[in-house]
Amino acid sequence: MSTSQSVLVLEAGRTESHYWRDLWRYRELFFFLAWRDILVRYKQTVIGIVWALGRPLITMMVFTLVFSKLAKLPSEGVPYPILVFAALLPWQFFSSAFSGAGDSLISNAGMISKVYFPRLVIPASAVIVSFVDFLISGIILVGLMIWYGFAPNLRMLTLPLFIFVAFAAAMGAGLWIAALNVKYRDFRIIVPFVVQFGLYVSPVGFSSSIVPEKWRLLYSINPMVGVIDGFRWAILGGDTQLYWPGFMLSLALVLVILITGIIYFRKTEKNFADVI
Amino acid sequence: MSSVISVENLSKKYIIGHQKQERYTTLRDVLTDGAKRFTHKLIHPFVAPVNDPTHEEFWALKDVSFDVQQGDRVGIIGRNGAGKSTLLKILSRITEPTSGKISIKGRVASLLEVGTGFHPELTGRENIYLNGAILGMSKAEIKSKFDEIVAFSEVEKFLDTPVKRYSSGMYVRLAFAVAAHLEPEILIVDEVLAVGDAQFQKKCLGKMQEVGQEGRTVLFVSHNMDAISRLCSRCVYLDHGKVVNIGPTPEVMESYITAGFSHQNAEVIFTGGEDKDVRFISARTVGTDGVPKACFRSDEDIRVIVAYQIKRQLSGVSVGISMLTAEQTLLWNMTDWEEYPELLEKREPGTWTCEWIIPANILKPARYFIACGAANPPNYYHYPDPFAFEISSEGTQRLSYKQFGVKGGPIALKMGVKTEAISGQNNLQEEECNVQ
Numbered sequence: 001m002s003t004s005q006s007v008l009v010l011e012a013g014r015t016e017s018h019y020w021r022d023l024w025r026y027r028e029l030f031f032f033l034a035w036r037d038i039l040v041r042y043k044q045t046v047i048g049i050v051w052a053l054g055r056p057l058i059t060m061m062v063f064t065l066v067f068s069k070l071a072k073l074p075s076e077g078v079p080y081p082i083l084v085f086a087a088l089l090p091w092q093f094f095s096s097a098f099s100g101a102g103d104s105l106i107s108n109a110g111m112i113s114k115v116y117f118p119r120l121v122i123p124a125s126a127v128i129v130s131f132v133d134f135l136i137s138g139i140i141l142v143g144l145m146i147w148y149g150f151a152p153n154l155r156m157l158t159l160p161l162f163i164f165v166a167f168a169a170a171m172g173a174g175l176w177i178a179a180l181n182v183k184y185r186d187f188r189i190i191v192p193f194v195v196q197f198g199l200y201v202s203p204v205g206f207s208s209s210i211v212p213e214k215w216r217l218l219y220s221i222n223p224m225v226g227v228i229d230g231f232r233w234a235i236l237g238g239d240t241q242l243y244w245p246g247f248m249l250s251l252a253l254v255l256v257i258l259i260t261g262i263i264y265f266r267k268t269e270k271n272f273a274d275v276i
Numbered sequence: 277m278s279s280v281i282s283v284e285n286l287s288k289k290y291i292i293g294h295q296k297q298e299r300y301t302t303l304r305d306v307l308t309d310g311a312k313r314f315t316h317k318l319i320h321p322f323v324a325p326v327n328d329p330t331h332e333e334f335w336a337l338k339d340v341s342f343d344v345q346q347g348d349r350v351g352i353i354g355r356n357g358a359g360k361s362t363l364l365k366i367l368s369r370i371t372e373p374t375s376g377k378i379s380i381k382g383r384v385a386s387l388l389e390v391g392t393g394f395h396p397e398l399t400g401r402e403n404i405y406l407n408g409a410i411l412g413m414s415k416a417e418i419k420s421k422f423d424e425i426v427a428f429s430e431v432e433k434f435l436d437t438p439v440k441r442y443s444s445g446m447y448v449r450l451a452f453a454v455a456a457h458l459e460p461e462i463l464i465v466d467e468v469l470a471v472g473d474a475q476f477q478k479k480c481l482g483k484m485q486e487v488g489q490e491g492r493t494v495l496f497v498s499h500n501m502d503a504i505s506r507l508c509s510r511c512v513y514l515d516h517g518k519v520v521n522i523g524p525t526p527e528v529m530e531s532y533i534t535a536g537f538s539h540q541n542a543e544v545i546f547t548g549g550e551d552k553d554v555r556f557i558s559a560r561t562v563g564t565d566g567v568p569k570a571c572f573r574s575d576e577d578i579r580v581i582v583a584y585q586i587k588r589q590l591s592g593v594s595v596g597i598s599m600l601t602a603e604q605t606l607l608w609n610m611t612d613w614e615e616y617p618e619l620l621e622k623r624e625p626g627t628w629t630c631e632w633i634i635p636a637n638i639l640k641p642a643r644y645f646i647a648c649g650a651a652n653p654p655n656y657y658h659y660p661d662p663f664a665f666e667i668s669s670e671g672t673q674r675l676s677y678k679q680f681g682v683k684g685g686p687i688a689l690k691m692g693v694k695t696e697a698i699s700g701q702n703n704l705q706e707e708e709c710n711v712q
Contacts, residue, residue, distance in 0.1 A: 010369065010378040025412075032409040036395055036402075043397045043438070114392040115410055116369035186303040270372040273365065274290065 019266070023118045033125035037100075038132055052136040056092055060085050060140075067205040076207050078236050079148040085141050086235040087204045087228045089134060090166045094173075094224060095195045097130035101174025102191045105182050109276045119269040120262075123178040127170050141235070153237035162230035165254055169223050172258030175265045182276050183268070203228050208243070216246050223257065226250020278381075280462060280493050281344040281367070286376035288337040288362050288517075336362040338517040340376070344495065349488040351508030351525060352497045353532050359517040360497045361466060364388060367495065368464050382461030382493075385412060389466070391451030396440035400431055400450055403439055407454045421457045428479075429453035449476055456483045462493045467500075481507065501529060501603045530602065542568035546648075549658030553590060554650035556658050557583040557627070561646075561665045570664070574641060574688065575671035578634040582648055583627065584658075590623045592652045597632055600645040600662055601686050607644075640688035641669035641677060 006018075042048040060081055067073045068080035075083050101123035105112065108122050145152070181187045202224040203211075211219050219225055226247045233242040337359045344350050352360050365371050367378065368386030393410040394403050404425055408418035418425075426432055429450040431442070439447055465484065484507055488494050498504050504511065504525065511528035513521040521528045543560040559582045560568045572578050580597060596611035612630050613620040645662035669677050673690050 006381075008380040008384075010366065010373060010380070012373050012375050028415050029409045032406050036398065036406055039402065040395060040397045108393075110389075111393045111410060113370065114389045116386065117410065117412070184303040184306070273371040 019118060023120060026117050026121055029117060029121050030125045030128060033121065034128040034132070037126070037129045049136070052133050053140060056085070056088055056137045057140055059092075060088055063088070063205040071206075073206045073210060076209065076236070077239055079144075079150060082141070082144050082148060082150055083207060083232070083236065084205060085144055086232045087202075089137055089141060090162070090227050090231045091199065091202055091204045091224065092137065093130055093134040093166055094170045094227070095198065096133060097127040097170035098173050098177065099191050099195055100126035100130055101170070102177035102181055102187065104174075105178045105272065106188075106276065112276055113273045119272055120175075120265065123174050123265075124171065126178075127167070127174055130170065131167065152235060155234045155237045159231070159234040162227065162234055165230060165251060166227045168258045169227055169254045172254060172261040175261035176257065179261075179265045179268045182272050198222075198224065207232070209241070216243050217249065220246030220249045221253070223250045223253045226254070278346055279343040280346050280381045281495075282379045283343070283367075284341050284377045286337055286340040286363075286366065286378060287335060287374050288359075288366060288371070289374040290334045290336055292332050292334045335517050337366075337373075340514070340517070340519050342512055342519060342522055344493060347488075347491045347493060348510055349494040349496065349508045351504040351511040352495065352514065353499075353501075353504060353511055353529065354514035354520075357516075358514040360514055361388070362517075363514070364464055364466050364495070364497055380462065383412075384462045384464060385455075385458040385460035386464035387411075387455045387458075387466065388464075390448055390455055394439060394447070394451060397438055399438055400435045400442070403450065404454055407451065411455060411458055412460075413458060417459075425453045425457050428456060428483075445476075452476075452480055456480070460492070462495070463487055464495045466497045502605050505529060505603050542570045544663040546658075546660040548660065552650075552658040553587050554593060554595065554657035555585045555587070556648045556650070556660050557585055559583070559646070559648060559663060571666045571668055573636075573671035574639075574667055574669060574677075575636045575673065577636050578665070578667075580632045580634065580646060581629055582632075583629045584648075584650070585627050586623050586625045588625050590652070591621055593623055593650060593657070594620070594652070595630060595650045596648075598647040598649065598662075599634070600647060602643045602645070604645070604662075605686075607639075607686055637673055637688060637690065639667050640674075640686060641667050641672060642686070643667075 042051065045051065047054075063084045064081050067084070068075060104122045104126040105119070112119065112122075144150075177187055177191060181191075201222055208216070208219065208225060208229055220243070227250065229242055229247060229250075233240050340359075340363065352363065354360050362371075364386065365388070366373050367380070368384060368388065370386075370388075391407065393407055395406065398406065404422065405415070405418055409415070426435065429446075429452075431446050431450050434442065434446065439450070442450070463484075481503055484494060484496070488507065494507070496504065496508055508525050510523065511521075511525045511532075512519060513528045513532045521531045542562075543558060545558045546556045549555040559580065561570060561572075562568045562579045562581060563572060564577050564579070582595075582597065584595060594611040594613055596609050598609040599607040601607060610632060643664055643666045645664050647659070647662040649659050650657040672688065674688055677688065
């Protein structure tokens with residue numbers, strides 16, 4: 001028997017000191033779960049992974065038709081499909097991560113009540129699945145840019161930063177919903193509503209510059225406004241301006257959601273097995 | 277020896293709802309409850325709110341303490357609802373205790389269910405990786421054991437078939453194979469042996485014995501007393517969330533069995549079964565002299581007299597008794613229609629008695645159980661709890677039983693023996709014995 005073995009102490013209300021170390025130890029499980037979900041989604045489908053390209057492409061076409069051709073909204077000097085797609089990317093990532101993470105714990109209830117692992121792995125891997133979709137959709141954006149002969153400028157290099165903000169927003173909201181959903185199934189009904197509603201209150205089909213100046217700060221209370229504006233600023237370059245006070249407000253809100261989400265999740269996860 | 281698991285005053289409380297069927301609350305309930313409490317406070321500010329009658333506390337475990345030493349194979353026994361599974365859930369960190377403390381030294385792997393996280397759409401190969409990762413193995417570890425796992429599971433041919441097309445036996449074999457190749461310092465197992473065919477069960481039990489012999493610690497919950505007695509050196513007996521007995525397996529098992537079933541009485545009155553078409557009323561064990569008793573000599577016949585009631589005319593029904601050892605291993609069973617084939621055709625309503633005779637000099641001196649039962653598979657009628665009787669070493673024909681106490685096997689048959697010298701000087705006296 002080695003004496004160097006660490007002793008694990010289980011007690012009521014004890015916050016485990018090696019939680020994050022455990023999370024690191026289970027890092028492979030992240031990828032296995034994400035890999036499972038991606039693999040399963042396209043099993044027994046004919047066109048398989050092409051679905052990941054088809055959905056955003058069709059959405060983009062409809063949005064362009066409605067907002068540009070019918071509603072005649074301004075395009076800030078860039079091809080309207082690119083304007084829409086630069087926003088559709090983060091929005092679809094957020095919405096699918098949000099609903100995926102929200103359902104993730106309940107759909108893995110069997111695992112939760114039978115095996116120990118840091119529960120954070122489950123919603124996190126749901127977010128990773130959406131992130132893979134996001135990367136695949138990114139190919140369409142590149143295709144559109146080539147099609148329209150649109151060259152991005154140096155701001156493009158800041159894009160990873162905004163991707164990170166989008167990731168934090170999706171993760172924070174996802175953790176909240178996942179943990180709440182375990183206890184209150186009401187949130188299963190709220191999620192599709194938020195996703196549907198969010199598409200219209202976020203500047204996906206239009207540029208947020210059409211919002212009157214005095215309302216823009218208020219508009220930025222929706223954290224996705226900051227994320228989408230950031231994406232457009234980085235991808236479209238040129239004349240696109242970032243409304244900094246609004247962006248900072250959105251960023252602050254994203255951080256608050258993420259941190260409180262982690263805290264709430266950690267606080268409730270010990271009882272998941274009892275209530276799920 | 278150092279203790280690898282030490283459990284101190286462990287308790288776990290559940291709140292059980294009486295009215296609501298759902299285990300989860302809805303937001304509406306929380307809001308209305310909150311509003312109710314708030315209005316209550318407004319109206320009666322000094323009266324404590326009444327406890328919600330729809331919720332009741334339930335202690336699944338209460339002040340449980342024990343230690344497990346390195347390399348121990350510990351069985352956890354107890355009736356349904358004794359808290360065994362809750363204990364394992366806490367030990368494997370699935371849920372946290374309400375109070376008390378547990379210290380664990382070493383890596384724990386728990387197997388509360390085989391095939392946790394198996395996905396029906398994935399192939400056998402993919403599921404091995406996924407399930408391994410869920411149980412805490414690293415990818416490299418799974419890779420290095422992949423061939424062993426496949427060989428153990430016996431599903432080589434179907435590795436690239438989605439497991440939804442597997443037979444349930446194949447599914448379970450694959451799932452157990454992955455779990456069996458975990459290499460933790462402490463292994464926690466909950467009744468997974470109740471799967472697969474007899475041969476595979478034997479293989480599983482063998483694998484677990486192997487794990488124990490490697491000096492690793494095993495905690496094993498099962499209702500299969502036979503498996504427990506073969507695998508475990510020590511036992512913890514739980515009842516209603518409390519520890520009743522801890523110690524060497526035979527001792528604890530004996531106390532569990534005697535507590536769990538009807539006491540040793542010359543006559544037993546059965547309860548329950550009022551809603552069944554066949555209901556057992558009573559049973560008694562009597563000696564050849566007709567006197568009811570619970571302890572018999574080895575050389576006397578035991579008459580088992582069972583009274584039962586038939587409520588309506590039935591056909592195809594067997595009424596019988598099963599002989600069980602103290603470990604609840606079935607020795608044999610016997611139905612009444614073997615003697616009266618016409619009873620299988622038709623049974624008239626009324627109260628009946630049936631007498632079975634257990635011949636002398638068959639069973640070794642020990643405690644045995646008799647279970648009564650009536651069935652027309654798949655219909656089962658009344659199955660009362662088994663009751664006990666004892667055979668003493670008095671009057672036994674076996675010298676070894678008299679001189680060295682009870683040894684080996686449940687049967688005390690005296691076989692014929694013939695020994696003779698083929699070469700050498702001494703002509704051994706020929707001896708011959710027959711079964712009597």
